[in-house]
Amino acid sequence: MSNVTSIVGAQWGDEGKGRIVDYLAVNSDLVIRFQGGDNAGHTVINDKGKFALHIIPSGIFNPNTMNIVGAGTVVNFNTMATELEAITAKGVAVDNLFVDVRAHLIMPYHCDLDGAQEQNKSEKMKIGTTKRGIGPCYSDKATRSGIRAADLLDMDRLRNRIEMALPQKNRELSYFGLKEYTVDELMALCTKWKDQFGHKIIDTLPVVRQAYEEGRKILLEGQLGVMRDLDWGIYPYTTSSSPTSGGAGVGSGLGPRRIDEVIGVTKVYSSSVGGGPFMSELFGEEAERLRSIGGEYGATTGRPRRCGWFDAVATEFSCWINDFTGLALTKLDILDTFETIKICTAYRVNGEIINYLPETALQEIAEPIYEEYDGWMCDTSKARTWEDLPKNAQMFCSRISELVGAPIKFISVGPERDQIIIM
Numbered sequence: 001m002s003n004v005t006s007i008v009g010a011q012w013g014d015e016g017k018g019r020i021v022d023y024l025a026v027n028s029d030l031v032i033r034f035q036g037g038d039n040a041g042h043t044v045i046n047d048k049g050k051f052a053l054h055i056i057p058s059g060i061f062n063p064n065t066m067n068i069v070g071a072g073t074v075v076n077f078n079t080m081a082t083e084l085e086a087i088t089a090k091g092v093a094v095d096n097l098f099v100d101v102r103a104h105l106i107m108p109y110h111c112d113l114d115g116a117q118e119q120n121k122s123e124k125m126k127i128g129t130t131k132r133g134i135g136p137c138y139s140d141k142a143t144r145s146g147i148r149a150a151d152l153l154d155m156d157r158l159r160n161r162i163e164m165a166l167p168q169k170n171r172e173l174s175y176f177g178l179k180e181y182t183v184d185e186l187m188a189l190c191t192k193w194k195d196q197f198g199h200k201i202i203d204t205l206p207v208v209r210q211a212y213e214e215g216r217k218i219l220l221e222g223q224l225g226v227m228r229d230l231d232w233g234i235y236p237y238t239t240s241s242s243p244t245s246g247g248a249g250v251g252s253g254l255g256p257r258r259i260d261e262v263i264g265v266t267k268v269y270s271s272s273v274g275g276g277p278f279m280s281e282l283f284g285e286e287a288e289r290l291r292s293i294g295g296e297y298g299a300t301t302g303r304p305r306r307c308g309w310f311d312a313v314a315t316e317f318s319c320w321i322n323d324f325t326g327l328a329l330t331k332l333d334i335l336d337t338f339e340t341i342k343i344c345t346a347y348r349v350n351g352e353i354i355n356y357l358p359e360t361a362l363q364e365i366a367e368p369i370y371e372e373y374d375g376w377m378c379d380t381s382k383a384r385t386w387e388d389l390p391k392n393a394q395m396f397c398s399r400i401s402e403l404v405g406a407p408i409k410f411i412s413v414g415p416e417r418d419q420i421i422i423m
Contacts, residue, residue: 072251
C-alpha cells in the first residue's frame, strides 16, 4: 500500500467501500472520511460483528488507527452518538476518533427542511434524499451561514452564528408549516454536543501533515459514488459534495499530488438507491433475484436498491474522472448461480450507438447494449487466490478491467474480512 490511498465509489454508491477500508485500515495509521454525512452507510463485518457506519470512518475497529471526520464532511452529532454507543457495546474503544474543527454541523432545522423540500417536489423530480439534512447543511455552507464544529468550542461565537442564521431558517420552516426553533433550545442542544464531543473536535491538519511527512500510511474514505457527484454525477439526483479523488484531496487537506493510489470500488453488477437514470437497471423477477441474493437494501434507510448488470460505460467514465490506479471488485460471489451474465458496453441514444457517458437528460433515454457471458455456476466464496477462481469468473473480471481501463487490485468474494483476493 502506498503512503496515501484514496478509496472511491466507482458507481452510484453502496459498492462495498467500507469493507475495503476495513481491510486496508489494519495497516493504516490514519483513516480520514473526506466528505458527506450520515446519508449513506458503509457495512463492515469483522470479528466484532456487523456494523452499519454512517459518519464514523471504517477504520474505527483498529485501535492503532487514528480516525478523522474531515473538513469536507457534515456531521450530525446525534447520529454519531448513536453509532458510538452501538460500537462500544461490542467492546470497541473509540478514543481514536476525532472531528475536524472545519466540519459543518447538521442542525435539526436542516433535517426538517430536507424532508419538507423533498415532499414538495413532484414524483418525477424527487431526488430520493434520505432526509438527513445533508443538502440543506451543504447549502448553508455554500452561503456562509453554516455552523461549524469549531463554533461549539466558543459559545459566544456560537450564539452569534445561530442568531444570524435562525430568522431565515424559521421563515423557511414556517412556509412549510413546520415547528420553528428558538436560539435557546438550539444552544441547549449544542451545549450537550459540546459536553459529549468537545474533546474530539481538533484542528486535524497539523496531525495529517506530520503523518504525511513521516511517511505514515493514510487512507482516505469517501461516501456514495462518482455517479452521485455534484458536478459529474446524475444532477440533480446527486449528493451535495464530491465523492471523487479530487474531493478526497479537498476534504482531507492533502493536495492531489500527495495521493499515491486511487482505488475504485465497484460491484461486479450495478445497484442504485434514489432517483435518476440507471441505464442497466433490471426489473421484475431478474432484478428481485439479484437484489435478494445480494442483500441489496440500503444500510441507512433499508430501502430496496435498484439492481442491474455491470455498466462498463459509467464505470470507465468514473475511472477517467478519478484516475484510478486500481480496482476493487466486490460481490463476485453473488453471481455464482447465474447461468448468463451481462455487461453494458455501450448505449443507444436517439438511434445512435455511443460508448461514452452523456449528461443526465440523455442518460434518461439511453438504452443499454450488452455483451453476454456464460456464468461459472460454482461457489467462489472460498477462493483466496486468482487461480482459485473458475475460468469463466476470471474471464469476466478481466473483461471488466479491460473495459474500465484499470488493473484489478482486490476481488471480494464475501462479506468477511478474509474473503478477499489480493492481486
